[in-house]
Amino acid sequence: MTGTRLLxxxxxxxxxAIPVILGVTVLCFLMLQLAPGDMAEVLAGESGGASPGYIxxxxxxxxxxxxxxxxxGVYIKNVLAxxxxxxxxxxxxxxxxLLERMLPTLLLMGSTLLxxxxxxxLSGLFAAIWVHTWxxxxxxxxxxxxxxxxxxxxxxxxxxxxxxWLDWFPTSGMENVVMFYEGWDRVVDIAHHLxxxxxxxxxFYMALYARLMRATMLEQRGLxxxxxxxxxxxxxxxxNFRHVLRNALLPVVTVAGVQVGALLGGSVVVESVFxxxxxxxxxxxxxxxxxxxxxxxxxxxxxxxxxxxxxxxDLIYVLLDPRIAMGS
Amino acid sequence: MSTFWQRFLGNPRVLLGLAWLALVLVIAVFAPLLAxxxxxxIVTDPFLRPFGEYLFGTDSLGRSMWAGLAxxxxxxxxxxxxxxxxxxxxxxxxxxxxGFFGGLIDDVLMRLTExxxxxxxxxxxxxxxxxxxxxxxxxxxxIAVVSWPPIARVVRGEVLSVKSREFVQAxxxxxxxxxxxxFKQVLPNTLSPLIxxxxxLVATAILIESALSFLGLGAPNLMSWGFMVGAGRSFLRDAxxxxxxxxxxxxxxxxxxxxxxxxxxxxxxxxxxDL
Numbered sequence: 001m002t003g004t005r006l007l008x009x010x011x012x013x014x015x016x017a018i019p020v021i022l023g024v025t026v027l028c029f030l031m032l033q034l035a036p037g038d039m040a041e042v043l044a045g046e047s048g049g050a051s052p053g054y055i056x057x058x059x060x061x062x063x064x065x066x067x068x069x070x071x072x073g074v075y076i077k078n079v080l081a082x083x084x085x086x087x088x089x090x091x092x093x094x095x096x097x098l099l100e101r102m103l104p105t106l107l108l109m110g111s112t113l114l115x116x117x118x119x120x121x122l123s124g125l126f127a128a129i130w131v132h133t134w135x136x137x138x139x140x141x142x143x144x145x146x147x148x149x150x151x152x153x154x155x156x157x158x159x160x161x162x163x164x165w166l167d168w169f170p171t172s173g174m175e176n177v178v179m180f181y182e183g184w185d186r187v188v189d190i191a192h193h194l195x196x197x198x199x200x201x202x203x204f205y206m207a208l209y210a211r212l213m214r215a216t217m218l219e220q221r222g223l224x225x226x227x228x229x230x231x232x233x234x235x236x237x238x239x240n241f242r243h244v245l246r247n248a249l250l251p252v253v254t255v256a257g258v259q260v261g262a263l264l265g266g267s268v269v270v271e272s273v274f275x276x277x278x279x280x281x282x283x284x285x286x287x288x289x290x291x292x293x294x295x296x297x298x299x300x301x302x303x304x305x306x307x308x309x310x311x312x313x314d315l316i317y318v319l320l321d322p323r324i325a326m327g328s
Numbered sequence: 329m330s331t332f333w334q335r336f337l338g339n340p341r342v343l344l345g346l347a348w349l350a351l352v353l354v355i356a357v358f359a360p361l362l363a364x365x366x367x368x369x370i371v372t373d374p375f376l377r378p379f380g381e382y383l384f385g386t387d388s389l390g391r392s393m394w395a396g397l398a399x400x401x402x403x404x405x406x407x408x409x410x411x412x413x414x415x416x417x418x419x420x421x422x423x424x425x426x427g428f429f430g431g432l433i434d435d436v437l438m439r440l441t442e443x444x445x446x447x448x449x450x451x452x453x454x455x456x457x458x459x460x461x462x463x464x465x466x467x468x469x470x471i472a473v474v475s476w477p478p479i480a481r482v483v484r485g486e487v488l489s490v491k492s493r494e495f496v497q498a499x500x501x502x503x504x505x506x507x508x509x510x511f512k513q514v515l516p517n518t519l520s521p522l523i524x525x526x527x528x529l530v531a532t533a534i535l536i537e538s539a540l541s542f543l544g545l546g547a548p549n550l551m552s553w554g555f556m557v558g559a560g561r562s563f564l565r566d567a568x569x570x571x572x573x574x575x576x577x578x579x580x581x582x583x584x585x586x587x588x589x590x591x592x593x594x595x596x597x598x599x600x601x602d603l
Contacts, residue, residue, distance in 0.1 A: 307446075
């Protein structure tokens with residue numbers, strides 16, 4: 001695979017993604033028009049009530065008195081120029097606000113992804129190697145329980161055990177702001193705060209990938225190429241780790257890519273439980289303060305994120321399985 | 329070859345799941361008899377420990393946890409099952425039309441399905457509930473709107489494989505109308521994967537409902553398990569049972585549904601059961 005082909009493929013995929021992202025943006029824009037109340041009412045309500053004339057004036061100033069389609073047109077035009085508007089609640093530019101809050105969420109999602117794919121695939125692999133023994137049953141049982149546990153409850157239970165009772169980890173937040181840590185100390189502090197939220201979010205997906213991995217490993221081991229490898233005299237260890245593992249990872253990678261959207265939804269809950277200052281919490285605040293510009297911006301960003309992750313998933317796919325031609 | 333019921337009921341996991349579900353169902357149906365008080369009514373002192381005078385203790389306002397759990401079972405089960413029925417109905421019609429007619433209809437409907445799968449579903453559900461104003465109906469609508477795409481995909485795939493079979497061709501030759509063939513010949517043969525996917529969907533619906541209620545977006549005036557966890561989280565330090573007990577109820581119910589759903593799958597596809 002040459003560099004130019006890779007580049008051409010990337011550009012084509014990104015171009016294909018534009019209609020999807022715009023579609024999500026338009027749909028969300030129209031949906032939010034149906035929501036009760038607008039920011040003029042909220043602003044007026046917060047300043048302790050205002051005359052109808054003042055509310056009209058506010059609407060005119062923010063362009064809210066225009067027909068919906070005109071507002072939509074203006075919004076889309078701005079989005080294409082990557083200007084996501086102004087958040088009146090935070091008194092800041094939406095793009096800047098999103099960039100600032102994106103890092104904590106990406107940190108949480110990234111570590112969750114590593115943790116869940118890594119540990120999930122590993123436990124699925126070992127469950128398949130030890131199939132029908134007590135170790136397999138133990139792994140499968142743990143997975144099926146973890147698969148059924150509500151996220152928010154896992155978070156609260158982890159806080160109860162590891163923060164309240166054992167006092168190993170902090171209960172909430174992303175860093176200890178009063179300590180003014182810098183450099184390496186700050187990294188350690190953030191990592192310390194990250195442990196419980198990441199485990200909470202990862203547990204469900206770990207279970208999902210473990211079960212998937214176990215099933216595909218068992219399926220792959222019945223195939224002809226395994227028989228061939230065995231006939232060549234390879235050890236079971238070589239077969240499992242060099243041949244079967246690679247093939248069994250493919251479905252896990254696919255599902256992990258598909259699940260990134262869901263991961264974003266899960267991070268709303270986890271961020272609320274652990275007061276993690278990320279996009280999910282921002283979305284939640286925006287919704288309740290009727291800060292629709294900000295909310296739309298978050299939707300736009302999530303759609304972009306999902307598209308980018310799908311692209312990365314496809315690239316990993318090609319690396320894992322050279323038979324899959326790029327762009328076909 | 330053993331029969332479906334032998335395979336289904338001979339599975340100890342299924343029996344465990346069915347037993348817990350039956351218990352929850354009985355409690356939900358007879359909640360007004362088993363816990364006559366309104367679950368929002370203050371009955372005694374707050375923060376009574378469980379397994380004393382009140383079976384599961386009392387919450388921060390002195391409301392009986394048992395009454396909350398019993399009435400919460402009603403709310404959770406009703407919302408989850410109605411939402412699942414709605415999404416199964418919608419997804420089936422969409423998937424069936426796409427698979428049966430193919431061509432342009434298939435393209436349009438499948439693009440629509442993919443589109444809905446691109447939007448992060450839980451955030452979408454939150455926004456839907458917020459826009460429709462929190463109530464039991466808007467919870468049902470929100471859960472159904474985010475849950476139908478997998479059903480549509482499963483049904484489409486099944487319809488595609490069934491529609492080329494001989495008995496369908498025979499029906500075409502016999503002069504049956506398109507829709508009659510679809511609903512009388514094709515769809516009944518897609519039932520088994522539909523039942524499995526649908527039953528697992530109830531579990532997802534319960535998880536979404538309780539997460540929404542936990543965030544304070546549940547139906548007001550209706551007690552639910554997620555709401556109880558959300559209400560108890562501020563008192564985690566002093567009253568662990570407020571959060572722990574309703575959470576275990578959700579966990580066991582979702583687990584049981586998954587066990588039964590997978591048991592159904594194994595019993596319907598015995599050749600795949602060993603995987």
